[in-house]
Amino acid sequence: MRHSPLPLRRAFPFTISTTALVAALAVVLVAATPGLARKTRAAQAVSTAAQAESAADLLVRSGREPRKILLVGDSFAQGLGLTMPQSLGQKSQAALANRGKVSSGLNSPQFYDWEKALTTYLDAEKPDVLLVMLGGNDAKNGRGTPQWAQDFxxxxxxxxxxxxxxxxxxxxxxxxxxxxxAYSQRAWTANEAMRAACGAAGSCRFIDSWDLFADASGRFCPKKTLAGKAVSLRGKDGVHFTTAGCRLLTDRIVLAMADPR
Structure with missing residues (x-):
């Protein structure tokens, strides 16, 4: 996956306007160092392959398994498409349509118009679940200001x-x-903007990935010890995932899908 222009915390109900909340969040995020919040999320437990296997089986047995999953986004999404079938498990009957586009983002419709593309894909694929990982290029090339966060x-x-x-x-x-x-800070800001939009949508659940790939202080961590073994989770570019990193994240996605909340 090339990189250069690069490439669910639970949804919550809003009681104030989305615009006002996003602006407030952005001001705090840009003005303050998010160390404390990062430490809190980094303390969350890392999902294991055994948990994901159990969740995948639960999806099948409960009848909540999606018939068809449409996966969209940038090069991060393409990576998830490689390991999502394994995370869903051998019993899965879910069809996966991977429509990731390298170097794309919401802020670059002149390169790739995601609003137009999404409409086309939804009409053609008719999925019952849409899986999105997008924003890496936007954070890479964006300003990360309060106004930028609100617009995004x-x-x-x-x-x-x-x-x-x-x-x-x-x-x-x-x-x-x-x-x-600096890129990591903008990625954090982009996450909060996307989380706010997802929370306001009602039918969207935001899945955090930060703690899976962060150290105890919430900072970038290229390796972690999983099942007693040191495993590389990030590529040499300090951006993309290794296969093991993709699998760790798709395992978490399956856990989220199995959770009826």
């Missing part, structure tokens, strides 16, 4: 409005920390 959240909302019009359940996967500090 509005674009994510328009994206989700298209999904809502097709009656699909959405799982939106957040970005991980990045090796470059």
């Amino acid at each position: 959240s509005a674009k994510a909302k328009r994206f989700l409005d298209i999904a809502a019009g097709h009656g699909v359940t959405v799982y939106w996967v957040g970005l991980p920390p990045m090796r470059e500090k």
Whole structure:
């Protein structure tokens, strides 16, 4: 996967306007160092392959397994498409349509118009679940200011409005920390903007990835010890995932799908 222009915390009900909340979040995120919040999320337990296997089996037995999953996004989404079938398990009958587009984002419709593409894909594939991992390029090339965060959240909302019009359940996967500090800060800001849009949508659940790929302080962590073995989770570019990193994240996605909340 090339990189250069690069490439669910639970959904919650809003009691104030989305615009006001996003603006407030953005001001805090840009003005303050998010160390405390990162430490809190980094303390969350890492999902294991055994948990994912159990969740995949639960999906099948409960009848909640999606018939068809449409996976969209940038190069991160393409990576998830490689390991999602394994995370779903051998018993799975779910069909997966991977429509990731390298170097794409919500802020670059002149390169790839995701609103137009999503409509086309939803009409053609008719999925009952939409899985999204998008925003890596937007965070890489964006300014990360409060206004930028507000505008980006509005674009994510328009994206989700298209999904809502097709009656699909959405799982939106957040970005991980990045090796470059400034990029990582913008990724955090982008996550909060996407989380706000997802929370306001109602039919969207935001899946955090930050703690899976962060150390105890919430910073970029290229390796972790899993099942007693040190495993590389991130590529040499300090951005993308290894196969093991993709699998760790798709395992978490399956756990989220198995959770009826």
